[in-house]
Amino acid sequence: MATGVSVENINPKVLQCEYAVRGEVAIHAQRLQQQLQTQPGSLPFDEILYCNIGNPHTDAIARAKKILSMIPGRATGAYSHSQGIKGLRDKIAAGIASRDGFPANADDIFLTNGASPGVHMMMQLLIRNNRDGIMCPIPQYSLYSASLALHGGSLVPYYLDESSGWGLEISKLKNQLEDARSKGITVRALVVINPGNPTGQILDEQQQYELVKFCKDEELVLLADEVYQENIYVTNKKINSFKKIARSMGYNGDDLQLVSLHSVSKGYYGECGKRGGYMEVTGFSTPVREQLYKIASVNLCSNTTGQILASLIMDPPKAGDASYDLYEEEKDSILKSLSRRAKAMESAFNSIDGITCNKTEGAMYLFPRIYLPQKAIEVARAVNKAPDVFYALRLLDTTGIVVTPGSGFGQVAGTWHVRCTILPQEEKIPSMISRFREFHEEFMAQYRD
């Protein structure tokens, strides 16, 4: 190897950055997948079951084909406006206005390659050095910890309470904020993920009001990750966008700096490979918005196919349209199926000794807690692995099931979890659960304290 750039002298922020859902377990799974292809029968299972990352593609192909066939022949090969094609942003703004009952403006929309670049853009804007911080829920989707590390900022945690279904207490938030401030951290924003990833809970309206007021009072940018806004599996709660909540409190762009992220990768559409998404940015001055525009323009524009899809999810067929009944039927069928899978997997996990699992109210994940025996923890430490990584690697090697270790999302010290998607095909769930159960019982027997 040439000698100029080595792992010792690259940007240490890159080393510090962790991105759990594509980490060690996922890499090992790719290796095993290849082994299954080249040496069939060489492993104790004959397929890899990816439960580690949300890839709801299977369900979406038929629906996507129909959507695409409805688009008039658009020339998508040219660069667009850096914020995205104006007509598509108009459609998105109209969709937001219709969802919330409050006006939205196409100039506030930035179309992005999936939702992630919006997070990067905001971090680029806000993080000046490691004394700038952003409040993130723990557990959190690893995009936030990873991009904070890459941008060199500080993660200020606020803990979700597992015992109350990943609940949120504003008083604790306030303590964490003051604690960070007392350490000289300038807290610039608060991330909220609703429904939660990896935790799957849906915030109560009351909690949303309190969060909005907290951000307003403390002058924090509210970064609302609302990519799972269509994924809801309970009847006693509903999803309110933070924009709707803020506007219904009478707060507008003069009171609150609010960023809402959305994506075509989730919901009932799941076109994750297309990299479509947007952020709606309100409450920022024109000079700041011009700076955001500049950041967007450095990569010229997001891909136009993804732009079109982002507009379509905010402008679905309406009652009276020829496709409406079919659309409703498919949407309903996909969401009902996801809901059944969530419930089936949740009760299966809860039926396994040494595992507890909160209800998945929304999003696409279960985040079961694994009560690991002390002996397993010690063995994991001895081989220099986080105990949940050790568990997940053993699970993969034994069963072919891929989950993401909880340590990549953050968890209360001494507790261990895995994130498991609700996306396996329904007919595969019973055998997947029985493989999981068998593995878990053997694992526990081996390491019983």
Added chain:
Amino acid sequence: MATGVSVENINPKVLQCEYAVRGEVAIHAQRLQQQLQTQPGSLPFDEILYCNIGNPHTDAIARAKKILSMIPGRATGAYSHSQGIKGLRDKIAAGIASRDGFPANADDIFLTNGASPGVHMMMQLLIRNNRDGIMCPIPQYSLYSASLALHGGSLVPYYLDESSGWGLEISKLKNQLEDARSKGITVRALVVINPGNPTGQILDEQQQYELVKFCKDEELVLLADEVYQENIYVTNKKINSFKKIARSMGYNGDDLQLVSLHSVSKGYYGECGKRGGYMEVTGFSTPVREQLYKIASVNLCSNTTGQILASLIMDPPKAGDASYDLYEEEKDSILKSLSRRAKAMESAFNSIDGITCNKTEGAMYLFPRIYLPQKAIEVARAVNKAPDVFYALRLLDTTGIVVTPGSGFGQVAGTWHVRCTILPQEEKIPSMISRFREFHEEFMAQYRD
């Protein structure tokens, strides 16, 4: 406006970042475009002619349709491997090997949303603080200065010599490197753009050998921006990839850390809205490549449509294929047309008093030098504009022609340029040039010293 985030307290790196090709002139052009739509006849011209940014879409639509119709029905909706779909990377590696006559490996390929994210990833990897620097040609494509500013690194300039057709002298490079080092800058990489952007020159083979040796001797990463490798308009030079040059010198991954960038946005295909591109990364240790993989994975993957297009440009129809003759004919016709436009516009610029213009040997731009009168420079300064920005805004207001001011690319102090694409339709060039000439003569008459 809410008060938390203001332009005074956002990340100052964002403020410092300039991105000329989407800057003030381009924004003003969008405004005028809108005015032409809402109030036809209110301006002294009836269309905006975008010569500021490479958007070769017009020519490419027909070709792109044919390419796409040749792709078997692929399911493109799922997340892919973070480096891109393996089969597509295989095709790209085979295309590189066939182009260079030296082997290439799919594991070295990172598929990206256009070429720009590759540059960001390398900067993220290399730039630890403002004492890390990257050598860039001046003039340079503003992506490099913009992303260096965003990542907080130092731009170490090396000047291209306008009088010798934007030539490059290694001895001067060495001086600039030593000068930077004497100031405490750790120079980590050297950017070379071949063919040049905005300058359009093609490096001699000898210069390429010297550059490779220079980077090897000085342990600099060679960042080779080769996105215009198909755009060549002279018969006495040819494009050699830096990988081919390095391998033909006997250098391999043990001697040289080399990154080559390519894109589907240029060449004879020009599918810029699709955001397809790749970087080939050789000479880095496995731990460093794992870190690069991690950076790639933070945004999950690039869009799959762009990935497919990137593989197609490196795997075009071959002799014997049904489409080969048509492909050759179309490619040849597009490139010949671009070549005619380059020559026509170059001689037109050179026929205008007070403008000189080097030959465009490759890429998609002319970079004429505008000899501005002192009085114009003073008036520009008085209204707080760079003189070439002042000139370009006046050109736009008077004629509807959009060019990018040279100051966004860097230029020798006291010289002024504009970057003008060779992409206007051929039949529009004569009238465009006569409008330009008329404007320039009036401008010079108004500000004559």
